[in-house]
Amino acid sequence: MKASPRPYHHGNLRQALLSAGERAIESAGVLHLSLRELSRELGVSHTSPRRHFADKQALLDALALHGYERLGAALARAARDHGQPFNVRLTKVARAFVSFAIQHPAMLGLMFEAKHRADAPRELLEAGENAFAHIFGVFTSGQATGAVVAGDPHRLALVAFAALQGLVTLSTNGKFKGASLNVLIGEVIERIILGLRPRD
Amino acid sequence: MKASPRPYHHGNLRQALLSAGERAIESAGVLHLSLRELSRELGVSHTSPRRHFADKQALLDALALHGYERLGAALARAARDHGQPFNVRLTKVARAFVSFAIQHPAMLGLMFEAKHRADAPRELLEAGENAFAHIFGVFTSGQATGAVVAGDPHRLALVAFAALQGLVTLSTNGKFKGASLNVLIGEVIERIILGLRPRD
DNA sequence: ACCTGAACACCGTTCAAGT
DNA sequence: ACCTGAACACCGTTCAAGT
Numbered sequence: 001m002k003a004s005p006r007p008y009h010h011g012n013l014r015q016a017l018l019s020a021g022e023r024a025i026e027s028a029g030v031l032h033l034s035l036r037e038l039s040r041e042l043g044v045s046h047t048s049p050r051r052h053f054a055d056k057q058a059l060l061d062a063l064a065l066h067g068y069e070r071l072g073a074a075l076a077r078a079a080r081d082h083g084q085p086f087n088v089r090l091t092k093v094a095r096a097f098v099s100f101a102i103q104h105p106a107m108l109g110l111m112f113e114a115k116h117r118a119d120a121p122r123e124l125l126e127a128g129e130n131a132f133a134h135i136f137g138v139f140t141s142g143q144a145t146g147a148v149v150a151g152d153p154h155r156l157a158l159v160a161f162a163a164l165q166g167l168v169t170l171s172t173n174g175k176f177k178g179a180s181l182n183v184l185i186g187e188v189i190e191r192i193i194l195g196l197r198p199r200d
Numbered sequence: 201m202k203a204s205p206r207p208y209h210h211g212n213l214r215q216a217l218l219s220a221g222e223r224a225i226e227s228a229g230v231l232h233l234s235l236r237e238l239s240r241e242l243g244v245s246h247t248s249p250r251r252h253f254a255d256k257q258a259l260l261d262a263l264a265l266h267g268y269e270r271l272g273a274a275l276a277r278a279a280r281d282h283g284q285p286f287n288v289r290l291t292k293v294a295r296a297f298v299s300f301a302i303q304h305p306a307m308l309g310l311m312f313e314a315k316h317r318a319d320a321p322r323e324l325l326e327a328g329e330n331a332f333a334h335i336f337g338v339f340t341s342g343q344a345t346g347a348v349v350a351g352d353p354h355r356l357a358l359v360a361f362a363a364l365q366g367l368v369t370l371s372t373n374g375k376f377k378g379a380s381l382n383v384l385i386g387e388v389i390e391r392i393i394l395g396l397r398p399r400d
Numbered sequence: 401a402c403c404t405g406a407a408c409a410c411c412g413t414t415c416a417a418g419t
Numbered sequence: 420a421c422c423t424g425a426a427c428a429c430c431g432t433t434c435a436a437g438t
Binding site for chain 2: 429430431432
């Protein structure tokens, strides 16, 4: 077992730690991440991570940063067609977000925690802002075409995003007995659209 | 400092561990909870918790159970006036939930994780169901009076609850620059009500 | 019944040292 | 520059033993 050779000692240990770290948190949870075990897997001494990450938290922050970059790219792709109507664009970004969350639940948790930390690196905060700016943009253009009520677009986006965030939290916690997630996403999005419609 | 005497060795060590444990997770996070440190605080040996909790996870589960009982009681209180219109009842339960979440953020996280665990004790799952049944009840009576669209009330309640859950997640992660949480709660509730209104 | 102390197998982190 | 080994101060958990 563990068929991979070891192309390390070259300077790709940093990348190897990130990959192995992500796999570890998705399969066993952030709580059980062990630098020593990671080192064992990669066939290096347990002190070598120190060269690339000051401590365990630094590795987690680097993982979260990478997560925000990937989420941002996915949201940008979903929102890129500015010619489409609000409902379509919102549906696309919402599904992109939910899809990311379902595929990388531990990563998403890590990303939120990292942003929340008092001493979060500036880089991380910026990556987060950049990722969510793509959702925000859909709302401002929705207001421009009259599909969304007037008001502070940041607040409206936040309210809608909260619904998605909650859906994801509930779903990764397996709290859907029979209901398919795909159906629920559609329902949540529909309610958001109705809730944000200008009152006739 | 640490002015409390020690009325332990009586059989209240179990309760003392729960209290100290809750205080510890709210102030330092679940990750940093240490049974040995808890024992030190309480002036007992680090093996004595074993008598009351099989392991660390058992203590966390007991804390989560207690949390669900308190949340359930708060939601029941908020929802008890069945004569009030849907909007009023929904607002009350929503504010009760958000209020609990703000006051006990680490506890709420623990509660969700505990329910999610594959080997979660039956007792815990039941306490969770009981707590959320009070929110569910508001939706079924909302449908009865025509304030809420027809459809599976479980799904509708889930959709609305997701929005609250997301608001709470976002708020405990401090992602509200200027906006007051109280204002945002009101906005979320309003959007939920509008989103669930029957289409005339 | 309830608590203790020694012991075991793990951690993260530091430091002097090797190539 | 990058990695190593010994060492330190912590964990959770087990077990034989004390009252």
